[in-house]
Amino acid sequence: MEGGTLGTITVGVDVGGTKIQSAAVREKKVAGVHRLLTPLTGAKDVAAAIGEAVGKALADGGAQPTDLEAVGMGVPGAIDTEAGTVSSSPNLPGFQDARPVALGAMVSEALGGVPVRLDNDVRVAILGEWKRGAGRPYRNLLGVWVGTGVGGGLVLDGRLHDGQGAAGEIGHTIVKPGGRLCSDGRKGHLEAYAGRGQMEVEARHRVKQGHKTELFDIMERKGRTRLSSGVWAAALEKHDKMARELIDDAMWALGTGLASVQNLLALEAIVIGGGLGDRLGPTFVQRIRDEMQPLLFVPDRPPAMLSSEFGDLSGAVGAAVLAGG
C-alpha cells in the first residue's frame, strides 16, 4: 500500500456521557486520536462535537477531510443499527428519551454525506478488542466492561452474538440470589457488586451506618463528585479497608459470574476492560481469575484471562472496525 497516496482513512468515535474519543485508522493502525468533552446541551450539539472529533483525529493522523471514507460510532443506549438511531441512553444528553434520535444521519450530514454506522458502545469496544486487540486469536470470547455498570459482549463461533437483541448483559446475571440491590431494581446481580455506580451506593450506605473510609475524602481532593476509577485505585493504594472490601466483593462477584458463563459456554478467552477494569489492570484480572478457577467445571481448560489492549481507546478502535477500518 506504499505509493503516492496514503490511502483512505476511517474514523471511529466512542461517544460517552462525559467525553467523545475519536481514532483515525489507516491500514488497520491507529494514525491519529482526539478527545473532547461531551456537550451537555442536546443532540444537535453532540452531533456537531462528533463531527469536530472526527476532523481533529484526521488532522492528528496527517490526513485531509477528503481522505475520510467512513465513520463508525459506539454510543450508549438502545441502538437501531439499520436506522442509525439512538434512544433510552442512560447518560448521553439529548438521547435519554425512548424516542429514537437519528444520530447517524446528523453526523453524516455534518461531515458532507460520509457513510456512518453506529452500534452500542460496549459491543463496539469488544469488537475492537476482538478484531484488533487482546481477543485477536480467538473465535469464542467474552468481553466484560467494568465501569459505572458492567456490560458485556459475546463472540461465539467467530461472530458477535446478538440473540433476539440485547445479548451480552452479563451485568444482570445473578451471582447472589436475594443479594445486593442492582441499578435495575432487582437483587443480587453481578453489576450490584462490580459496577462502580452500585459500589458507590453501597459505600455511601456503609458510611451512613458509621463505617469509616477515605474514599469520599479522596474524591473531594480529586475534585470529583463521584467515586471514579481513579478514586478507587487511590483508596486501594492507601489500604483503605472499605475500598478493599468492596473491590474484593467485586472480584468475587466477577469470578463467580464468569465461572458460570465459562461452564455454560466453554469460552477460549475473557477480556476485561472498561473504566475500572482498565484502571485496576492485570492485578484485578488475575484476582478475578483466582476467584473463578476453583469454580470451573473443566478446570484444565480455563479461558485465557486478558486485559483490554487498547484501554480507553477500545471503543474508538472498535467503532472504526464497525465502519470497515
Add this chain to the structure above:
Amino acid sequence: MEGGTLGTITVGVDVGGTKIQSAAVREKKVAGVHRLLTPLTGAKDVAAAIGEAVGKALADGGAQPTDLEAVGMGVPGAIDTEAGTVSSSPNLPGFQDARPVALGAMVSEALGGVPVRLDNDVRVAILGEWKRGAGRPYRNLLGVWVGTGVGGGLVLDGRLHDGQGAAGEIGHTIVKPGGRLCSDGRKGHLEAYAGRGQMEVEARHRVKQGHKTELFDIMERKGRTRLSSGVWAAALEKHDKMARELIDDAMWALGTGLASVQNLLALEAIVIGGGLGDRLGPTFVQRIRDEMQPLLFVPDRPPAMLSSEFGDLSGAVGAAVLAGG
C-alpha cells in the same frame, strides 16, 4: 418420494445406562421404535445390543436391514466425534474408563459396515428437539435436560455451540454461592438443586435428621432402589411435604439459573426435557417460567418456555438427525 421403494432409512439410538432406545426414521418421520435393557457386562455386549436395537427398530418400521443407510448414537460421557470413541461415561458399563473405547467402529462392524456417527447424549437429544421437535422455529435456544444430572445444549445463530468443547454445562452454573454440594464436589450448582441424584442425597440427609417423607416408601413399593422421576411425581400427588420442598427448590434453581443465561444470551426459546422434566411436564415448565420471569433484564422479551416434544424419544430422534435422517 412415493414409488416402488420406501426409500432409505436411518436409525438413531439413545444409549443410556439403563436402557437403549432406538428409532428408525424415514423421510424425517419416526417409522419404528424399539427399547431394550442395557447389558451390564461390558462394551462388547453393549455394542451388540445396539446392533440388535437397530435391527428391531428397522423391523418395527417395516424395513429391511438392506434399507439401512446410517446409524447415529447419543452416548453419555466424553465423546470424540471424529474418532467415534467414548470415555469417562458416568454410567455406561464398559465405557467408564478415561481410556477411549471405539464404540462407533464396533457398532458399524456389527451392522456390516454401515456408517455410524455418535455424539454426547444430551447434545443429541437437543439436536432432535431443535431439528424435529419443539425447537424447530428457533435459531437461538437452550435445551435443559433435567434427569439424574442437569445437562444442556445451546443452539446459537442456528448452530450447535461447542466452544472449546464441553459447552452447555448449565448444570454447573452457580445459583447459590456456598450452597448445596454438587455431584462434582463444588457447591451451589444448579445440578445440586435440580438433578435427581443430588435431590436424593438431600432427601436421605433430611430423613437422617429426623424429617418425615413418603418418598422412600413409594420407592420401595415401586420396586426401585433410587428416587426415579416416577417416585417424585407420585410423592407430589400425595402432597408429600419434603418432595414438595425439594421440587420447589429445583424449580427455583432452574428459574434463577435460566434467568442469568437469558440475560446473557437473549435466547428465543428454552426447551425443558430429560427424565424429570418430561415426567413433571408443562406444570414444571410453567413454574420454572414463573420463577424466571421476575429476574429477567428485558421482561417483555422472555424466551418461549417449552416442554420437549418427543419426550424420552428425543435422544433417538436426535441421533437419527446426527446420521442425516
